[in-house]
Amino acid sequence: MAKRAIDVLGAAVLLLLLAPVLLAAAVAVKVDTPGPLLFRQRRTGWRGKEFHVLKLRTMRVGAEQLRAAMTARNEADGHLFKIREDPRVTAAGRWLRRYSLDELPQLVNVLKGQMSLVGPRPLPVKDSAFTGEARRRLQVRPGLTGLWQISGRSNLAWEDALRLDLEYVDTWSVGRDLAILFRTLPAVLRGDGAY
Numbered sequence: 001m002a003k004r005a006i007d008v009l010g011a012a013v014l015l016l017l018l019a020p021v022l023l024a025a026a027v028a029v030k031v032d033t034p035g036p037l038l039f040r041q042r043r044t045g046w047r048g049k050e051f052h053v054l055k056l057r058t059m060r061v062g063a064e065q066l067r068a069a070m071t072a073r074n075e076a077d078g079h080l081f082k083i084r085e086d087p088r089v090t091a092a093g094r095w096l097r098r099y100s101l102d103e104l105p106q107l108v109n110v111l112k113g114q115m116s117l118v119g120p121r122p123l124p125v126k127d128s129a130f131t132g133e134a135r136r137r138l139q140v141r142p143g144l145t146g147l148w149q150i151s152g153r154s155n156l157a158w159e160d161a162l163r164l165d166l167e168y169v170d171t172w173s174v175g176r177d178l179a180i181l182f183r184t185l186p187a188v189l190r191g192d193g194a195y
Helices: 002-017 019-032 068-073 091-098 106-111 132-139 158-171 174-190
Strands: 038-044 050-056 116-118 143-145
Touching (some): 002 019, 002 174, 019 050, 050 106, 116 174, 143 174
16 A cells, blocks of 8 residues: 555656656657657566556657567567667667666556556566566556666566566565665666667
8 A cells, every 4th residue: 555655646746756757858858859759569567467557658650560670689588578779769769768768658557556666667568478486567657667677678688587577476565666766767867878
């Protein structure tokens, strides 16, 4: 109950405080390339329940259909798909991703109870055939930030990211959540591992 209360209050306050930033980011998306403002993607959440995660669109329209053709260029492992210089990403999208501004609409997912402020990042449904230990990630709500995000983001190998997610699941506390939240802003401003 304490975690949910912090999520609702925190997400509401952050949405109010960051509204000007979100508005500026939204304008950048609309001016940069034609297409919708938001990108919705099915993700696997708490207890395996699927939901639509919200993000500001950072890629050209039709980017999802091009992914299969780009599989050989994937620089990540495990359940991750990342390309440092992904040609599908727009100019505004590179800037938004570097500072995680594209993730701000997920505060709405937090308010709806689909996500938490802190927890393992939700992964796309089609990539989420979690087996063995990886299924334990689903014992908590996925988060806007987490140990993975403050420890290297996309620079981490899947095994390291999974280890951090499971550590979070096993050692969760309100104090730890607050510590992760306070460490998130410096990690975002550094932009390490964000692409």
